[in-house]
Amino acid sequence: MKSLLKLSDVCYAYHSRSGETCALENISFQVQPGEFIAVVGPSGCGKSTLLSLISGLLIPESGTILFAKREGEGGPPSDFAAGSSADGPVNSALREKIGYMLQKDHLFEWRTVYRNVTLGLEIQHRLDDGGKARIDKMLRDYGLERFRDARPSELSGGMRQRAALIRTLALGPELLLLDEPFSALDFQTRLAVCDDVSAILHREKKTALLVTHDLSEAVSMADRIIILTKRPARIRKIIELNFEQEGLSPLARRSTKEFQEYFNLLWEELNDNE
Numbered sequence: 001m002k003s004l005l006k007l008s009d010v011c012y013a014y015h016s017r018s019g020e021t022c023a024l025e026n027i028s029f030q031v032q033p034g035e036f037i038a039v040v041g042p043s044g045c046g047k048s049t050l051l052s053l054i055s056g057l058l059i060p061e062s063g064t065i066l067f068a069k070r071e072g073e074g075g076p077p078s079d080f081a082a083g084s085s086a087d088g089p090v091n092s093a094l095r096e097k098i099g100y101m102l103q104k105d106h107l108f109e110w111r112t113v114y115r116n117v118t119l120g121l122e123i124q125h126r127l128d129d130g131g132k133a134r135i136d137k138m139l140r141d142y143g144l145e146r147f148r149d150a151r152p153s154e155l156s157g158g159m160r161q162r163a164a165l166i167r168t169l170a171l172g173p174e175l176l177l178l179d180e181p182f183s184a185l186d187f188q189t190r191l192a193v194c195d196d197v198s199a200i201l202h203r204e205k206k207t208a209l210l211v212t213h214d215l216s217e218a219v220s221m222a223d224r225i226i227i228l229t230k231r232p233a234r235i236r237k238i239i240e241l242n243f244e245q246e247g248l249s250p251l252a253r254r255s256t257k258e259f260q261e262y263f264n265l266l267w268e269e270l271n272d273n274e
């Protein structure tokens with residue numbers, strides 16, 4: 001299968017007056033369409049930096065980030081359109097189709113739930129009948145229909161996160177970058193929202209990269225887990241998850257024997273200071 005995204009030897013350092021902080025070193029991996037990848041690693045190792053590089057907010061110091069070519073997209077004959085390298089960012093059709101979701105939901109209290117989820121499309125002047133219909137359907141499907149005229153403060157933590165996800169999905173992203181999006185939620189809510197989000201992403205056939213420091217969250221949601229070392233982050237190991245029973249929800253995965261095995265494996269990798 002053709003990869004959607006390919007990172008090769010990506011390095012990045014922050015420069016400030018007090019010196020240089022090397023955040024990422026020689027990061028290489030590929031992402032297949034429809035895959036759910038979790039990225040775990042010690043706090044401060046460079047996980048958010050990795051997502052910023054993929055989204056194009058930051059440019060690698062060396063190495064390349066390439067995106068799969070869309071149908072009809074020009075450029076040299078290759079499966080990949082340019083992404084970015086030390087030479088600078090190059091726009092590709094796919095890069096414009098990245099959705100970014102952060103720990104904080106960034107809902108605006110002065111707008112209703114409906115006008116929050118339409119905001120992205122509004123800004124891009126794309127809020128047409130098709131967009132409105134898609135949003136209406138997601139509000140219904142994801143249990144927020146009754147709250148469309150409510151203010152964000154009237155929603156529970158889980159509902160807010162679902163609203164933020166709808167706003168992201170409304171833009172029709174093909175690749176979702178999720179940076180610890182559940183970490184502000186209490187444990188109970190987090191379990192439920194993980195199930196929701198996982199079902200939504202599967203139904204919408206999205207490709208996702210989830211950064212998390214919660215090992216059980218990674219094991220319950222991902223197809224593959226990339227384990228990073230402490231800063232500067234290098235790839236320590238990539239684990240492919242295989243559950244005897246396929247298509248389990250994150251919550252159902254938690255009570256399988258494989259869950260415990262993968263959790264222990266991750267724990268050992270992250271606590272082995274070699």
Ligand code: ADP
Pocket residue numbers: 014015016021023041042043044045046047048049050231
């Ligand atoms: P993580 O998301 O894994 O916790 P980050 O990618 O946010 O880690 O940060 C990696 C390292 O880079 C940290 O040591 C952090 O202090 C440093 N860092 C992050 N952003 C900046 C910045 N804008 N300027 C300087 N250093 C930064």
Ligand code: MG
Pocket residue numbers: 047048049
């Ligand atoms: Mg971070």
